[in-house]
Amino acid sequence: MGFSATVGGTRHNFADLRQLLACATPFRSGDALAGVAAESAAQRVAAQRALADLPLRHFLSDAVVPYEADEVTRLILDSHDAQAFAPVAHLTIGGFRDWLLAEADAPALAALAAGLTPEMVAALSKICRLQDLVAIGAKCRVVTRFRNTLGLPGTLSIRLQPNDPVDDPKGIAAQVLDGLLLGAGDAVIGVNPATDNVDNLCRVLGLLDAVRDRYAIPTQSCVLAHITTTLLAMQRGAPVDLVFQSIGGTQAVNESFGVSLSLLAEAHAAALALGRGTLGDNCMYFETGQGSALSADAHHGVDQQTLECRAYAVARRFRPLLVNSVVGFIGPEYLYDGKQITRAGLEDHMCGKLLGLPMGVDVCYTNHAEADQDDMDALLTLLGVAGVTYVMGVPGADDTMLAYQSTSFHDGLYVRAALGKTPAPEFAAWLHRMGLAVHTPDRLPMAVAGLL
Amino acid sequence: MTAPVLWRDLRRYTAARVGLGRVGNGLPTAAHLDFQEAHAQARDAVWSTLDVPVLRDALGAQVVASAAPDRRAYLLRPDLGRRLAEGVPLTPRPGCFAIVVADGLCATGVQAQAPALVTALTEGLHQAGWDVAPPVIATQARVAIGDAIGQALGAAMVAVLIGERPGLSALDSMGIYLTHAPRPGRRDAERNCISNIRPGGLSVAEAAAKLLWLVAAARGLGATGVALKDEQPALPLLEG
Numbered sequence: 095m096g097f098s099a100t101v102g103g104t105r106h107n108f109a110d111l112r113q114l115l116a117c118a119t120p121f122r123s124g125d126a127l128a129g130v131a132a133e134s135a136a137q138r139v140a141a142q143r144a145l146a147d148l149p150l151r152h153f154l155s156d157a158v159v160p161y162e163a164d165e166v167t168r169l170i171l172d173s174h175d176a177q178a179f180a181p182v183a184h185l186t187i188g189g190f191r192d193w194l195l196a197e198a199d200a201p202a203l204a205a206l207a208a209g210l211t212p213e214m215v216a217a218l219s220k221i222c223r224l225q226d227l228v229a230i231g232a233k234c235r236v237v238t239r240f241r242n243t244l245g246l247p248g249t250l251s252i253r254l255q256p257n258d259p260v261d262d263p264k265g266i267a268a269q270v271l272d273g274l275l276l277g278a279g280d281a282v283i284g285v286n287p288a289t290d291n292v293d294n295l296c297r298v299l300g301l302l303d304a305v306r307d308r309y310a311i312p313t314q315s316c317v318l319a320h321i322t323t324t325l326l327a328m329q330r331g332a333p334v335d336l337v338f339q340s341i342g343g344t345q346a347v348n349e350s351f352g353v354s355l356s357l358l359a360e361a362h363a364a365a366l367a368l369g370r371g372t373l374g375d376n377c378m379y380f381e382t383g384q385g386s387a388l389s390a391d392a393h394h395g396v397d398q399q400t401l402e403c404r405a406y407a408v409a410r411r412f413r414p415l416l417v418n419s420v421v422g423f424i425g426p427e428y429l430y431d432g433k434q435i436t437r438a439g440l441e442d443h444m445c446g447k448l449l450g451l452p453m454g455v456d457v458c459y460t461n462h463a464e465a466d467q468d469d470m471d472a473l474l475t476l477l478g479v480a481g482v483t484y485v486m487g488v489p490g491a492d493d494t495m496l497a498y499q500s501t502s503f504h505d506g507l508y509v510r511a512a513l514g515k516t517p518a519p520e521f522a523a524w525l526h527r528m529g530l531a532v533h534t535p536d537r538l539p540m541a542v543a544g545l546l
Numbered sequence: 547m548t549a550p551v552l553w554r555d556l557r558r559y560t561a562a563r564v565g566l567g568r569v570g571n572g573l574p575t576a577a578h579l580d581f582q583e584a585h586a587q588a589r590d591a592v593w594s595t596l597d598v599p600v601l602r603d604a605l606g607a608q609v610v611a612s613a614a615p616d617r618r619a620y621l622l623r624p625d626l627g628r629r630l631a632e633g634v635p636l637t638p639r640p641g642c643f644a645i646v647v648a649d650g651l652c653a654t655g656v657q658a659q660a661p662a663l664v665t666a667l668t669e670g671l672h673q674a675g676w677d678v679a680p681p682v683i684a685t686q687a688r689v690a691i692g693d694a695i696g697q698a699l700g701a702a703m704v705a706v707l708i709g710e711r712p713g714l715s716a717l718d719s720m721g722i723y724l725t726h727a728p729r730p731g732r733r734d735a736e737r738n739c740i741s742n743i744r745p746g747g748l749s750v751a752e753a754a755a756k757l758l759w760l761v762a763a764a765r766g767l768g769a770t771g772v773a774l775k776d777e778q779p780a781l782p783l784l785e786g
Contacts (some may be wrong), residue, residue, distance in 0.1 A: 272565060461712050
C-alpha cells in the first residue's frame with residue numbers, strides 16, 4: 095500500500111510504511127548509511143504530513159518486518175491488547191499527538207500502554223519536536239520494584255557503573271564506594287565485565303553482593319554478561335539479582351546478539367525462581383540503542399528509530415526492572431553529533447515510557463563522535479525534565495573499561511538538585527542514615543578497610 | 547598497603563576518576579580541566595595513523611587497504627571499512643591461521659603492541675601445530691575485514707588485532723577478535739573478543755595465553771562465538 099502528500103505543489107509518493115516512516119524521520123547519519131533517509135527536507139515534511147493523517151489502527155494490519163519472517167513482529171501483533179487500545183482507536187497519528195499533549199494523564203497512559211505498538215509510538219515521535227518528546231515523556235509513570243522502588247514521581251535514580259579494565263576487585267570496590275559517597279546506586283550497581291568468563295562473572299557477582307549485604311544497601315546488583323553466561327552462573331549458585339541482555343528490534347539482530355525470545359524467557363524464569371527481590375519481582379535489565387540492527391545488517395530497510403522501538407516490545411514482554419538506551423554509544427555512523435544524540439535520547443525515553451517501560455538513558459558519547467560535555471549537560475537536563483527513570487553514574491564521567499564518556503556521579507547530584515529530584519525512597523533513607531544525603535565528607539565515613 | 551582514610555585515598559586502587567572532590571554538586575576546577583585535556587587528546591587520537599613501513603618491517607607483513615578512502619569515510623561508512631579495496635592480491639594458503647593487524651579507531655596501541663603480540667602468538671600457534679600465514683596489515687579497517695582476508699587466504703581461523711576506540715584514560719588499547727572459518731557475512735556473535743590489551747590493562751603475555759586457549763577450544767568445538775564459552779581458569783590478578 096502506498097502513501098502520498100503534497101508539499102509546495104509537489105506530490106511525494108511513498109511505496110510502503112517502511113519508506114514513509116524512514117522519510118519522516120528527522121535526519122540522522124544511520125538512516126543515511128542504510129540508504130533510507132529522506133532525500134530532501136520537502137520529502138521529509140511530506141512524509142510527516144502523510145504519517146500524521148494515518149490512523150493508528152493502520153499499524154495493526156501493516157507490519158514493517160514480515161510477520162512470517164520475524165518473531166519480534168509476531169510478538170508485537172499477537173500480544174496487542176485491543177481493549178487497552180480502544181480509547182485511542184479512532185485517532186490518527188496527528189490526532190494522537192494532540193490528545194497526548196492536551197488530555198492524556200498518567201493513569202490513562204498506564205492503561206493505554208499495552209494497546210500501543212512500537213511502530214505507533216515511533217510514528218508519533220517523528221512528528222514531535224523536542225519539547226513534545228519532553229512533555230509527553232513527563233506525563234508517563236512507570237514504577238518497578240526489586241529491593242527498592244524506582245520511577246516514583248519526583249525521583250531520579252542512578253545506575254552506579256564501576257567498570258574496571260581487568261575486573262580487578264579493588265578497582266571495582268573503590269568505584270562503588272566513590273559512587274555511594276556521591277549518592278549513586280539506587281537503580282542498580284552494575285558492572286560491565288571486561289571478559290565474558292563464567293568464573294570471573296561469579297567472582298564479580300560475589301563481590302557486589304557482599305558490598306550490598308555488608309552495608310545493607312537497599313538496591314540490586316548486576317554484572318552485564320551475556321545471558322548464556324549468566325545462566326551458567328545461576329546454575330553455579332551465584333548471587334544473580336538481575337539478568338542483563340542487550341536486545342534489538344528484529345529477530346535477526348537478536349540472533350546477532352546470540353539471543354531469542356525463548357532464551358530470554360528461559361533466563362527470566364530462572365531469575366524469578368531465585369526470588370531474590372524483597373519488594374518486587376522485576377528482575378530483568380535490558381539495553382538497546384538506535385543503530386544496533388543496521389550494525390548487524392539486520393534492519394530490513396526500516397529506519398533505526400522504528401527498530402529501536404521494536405526492541406522495547408521485546409523488553410516489555412519480560413517486565414524489566416530497568417531498560418536503557420545507550421544512545422551515544424553506538425557511534426557517529428548512527429548518530430553523528432550532539433544534535434542527533436540529543437534528539438534520539440529524548441525519542442527513546444518517550445517511546446519506551448509510552449510502551450510501559452521503566453526507561454533510563456545512558457547519556458553518553460564516544461570520542462569519534464562530534465559531541466562533548468556541553469551536549470551531555472543539555473541532554474541530561476532535558477531528560478531530567480522529561481522524568482527519565484535513571485541515568486548512569488561513572489566516576490568523573492570517564493568509563494575506563496568501555497572507553498566512552500557517560501554521566502558522572504557529580505552529574506547525578508547536579509540534575510537532582512537542579513530539578514528537585516530525590517533518589518528512590520528506600521535508598522534516600524539509607525543515604526540519610528549513612529550521613530551521605532547532603533554532603534560528601536573528606537574522611538571516609540565507613541569501615542571500608544575490609545573492602546580495600 | 548594501609549587502609550584508606552581520606553576520600554581521595556580511593557585513587558590508590560583504580561585509574562578511574564574517583565576521589566575528585568566536590569564543589570557544590572560540581573567538579574573542582576582542576577578535575578574539570580583535567581577531563582577537558584584528556585578529551586582533547588582522545589579526539590586527536592581518533593585521527594592518528596599507523597606508521598605502516600615500520601610495522602611492515604617489524605612483522606614481515608603484507609599490507610592491504612580497506613575500501614574506505616579516508617578517515618571521515620571510515621567513520622561514517624563502516625561497511626567500507628569491512629571490505630577490501632579493489633585489486634588486493636592475497637595468495638591462498640588453505641587451512642592456515644591468519645593474523646590481521648588493523649588500525650581500527652586508534653592506531654597508537656596497535657603500533658606499540660602488535661609486534662610483541664604477533665611474535666608470542668606465532669610461537670604458540672607453531673607449537674600447537676598450526677601453519678601460520680605471514681601477518682596482513684590492514685588500514686582504515688574494521689573487525690570484519692578479517693572475514694574478507696581470511697576467505698581470500700582460505701584460512702581456518704583469523705585473529706584480528708585492532709585498535710580500540712580511544713578512551714580518556716586509554717589512548718593505546720588494542721583488542722583481538724577470533725573468528726572460525728572466516729567469510730564475509732559472519733556475525734558478531736560468531737566471534738570471541740579479548741579487549742583492553744594495553745599497559746595497565748591486559749598484558750601482551752596474558753592476551754596471547756588467552757587467545758591460544760580460545761584457539762585450541764575453537765578447534766575442538768569447530769566454532770567461535772557464543773557457542774565457545776571462555777572457561778579458561780581465572781588468571782591471578784595484580785593486587786591493587
